[in-house]
Amino acid sequence: MEKKKVNYKLLFELFMTFFKISPITFGGGFAMIPIMEEELVTKKNWIGKEEIVDVFAVSQSVPGAIAVNSATFVGYQIAGVPGALAALVGIVIPTFVIIIILGALLSSFQHNIHVQAALQGIRPVVVALIASAAYKMSKVSLVDKICFTLCAICVLVLLLFKSLNLILVIFMGAFFGIVIVKVKEMQNHTVAQKKVRGEKF
Structure with a gap:
């Protein structure tokens, strides 16, 4: 039986795609939906609009963070187990590093007026991202x-x-x-x- 070759270029592309998505997503996994749709459906054309809706539905219905579940699911759909691992590592590493840095610096800037103002500005944008994702998904689902x-x-x-x-x-x-x-x-x-x-x- 011929062993299937691993497409390392595709795995690296999967890793880099989710590596880029992870640090620019504020507000949790749901805010990531429109960004993932833009990258995976529109730019990369890896999966269709209906498939991405199914991915989010399945990711929400199983234990774990929706962002991690979605990345793993998409990676598996595209390149099997190696793809799932590449996407998983890509989505986790930036967040892990950022949280470690923020944890170390938290005491020095948590009461900073500018930081609080920035967070207040980010929150409504997150709501807008989720609303946009809901609207786009509704056109496929309803x-x-x-x-x-x-x-x-x-x-x-x-x-x-x-x-x-x-x-x-x-x-x-x-x-x-x-x-x-x-x-x-x-x-x-x-x-x-x-x-x-x-x-x-």
């Missing part, structure tokens, strides 16, 4: 009235029950998605049978 209704119900549930486990909401969405697909299949099957009967008569 393909019909049923999907839109399901999304609206989930938003309402999350707003009313703030302590509700997010994993539970995701699994509920998966369950209803399966039910909706099955119902549509049954409806299509019924319509097809009626057409066949009509042709016979």
Whole structure:
């Protein structure tokens, strides 16, 4: 059996892509979504728009940080286990180094007026990034009235029950998605049978 060659150039490109994404992302993994979409879908064309939505959905539904999970998932999709490791190392190293440096310097600048002002400016930008990502994902995910209704119900549930486990909401969405697909299949099957009967008569 011929051993598959490792594409080191692709692995290095994966590493550098996530190495660049990691330090410019403020506000957690969700703020990383539009940046990852820009790099992976638009610039690199490694995965499609629908695939990136699936990546974020899966990454959110498993334990761990969404940024790390997404990077690992994408890396695996593109170059298998070596790709997953390259993307994982790329996404973790910059943040790790920055946190170590900030931890060492925290006591000297945590009450600095300029630092506090900068953070106040960053927070609304993070909200804008997340809103932008949500809008872009909605164009791919909300393909019909049923999907839109399901999304609206989930938003309402999350707003009313703030302590509700997010994993539970995701699994509920998966369950209803399966039910909706099955119902549509049954409806299509019924319509097809009626057409066949009509042709016979």
